[in-house]
Amino acid sequence: MVRDIVQIGNPILRKKCEKVTEFGKELSSLLDDMKETVIAYDGAGLAAPQIGVNLRVVVINVDEGYFELVNPVFVWQKGEQIGAEGCLSVRGKQGTVVRPSKVKILFQDRNGDKFSLVARDFLARAICHELDHLDGIIYTDKATNVRNSED
């Protein structure tokens, strides 16, 4: 089911999310809804608090692939890249954000199995943006030159 996206100003976007401890039907249905929602809104990613759920769950939808990240944590972050970002919770805006150029994360899938992922360039940027949401951080906190986006 496509879910409504919480907009900036709503306090849920500022809460630190809780770790997922139950890997069952509820988590699967949350992830299914997040996939439908991120695709419907043509987003590069979506974090659970953006649909009002205070859990450490993220989906990423980029050219490199589609990823479901449960309880993601950084192992390391390297380098630097400067680029534009937008957010489905900050409609009609974009801003310039400095991010690491390469990251390694650990995460779980919907079954609780553990994986690691090394990501660079835009995928690394998308991961950093979405993981920030899990700690109540919105890209506009870090961006310079927040402006109206063209589309």
Ligand code: CO
């Ligand atoms: Co966002």
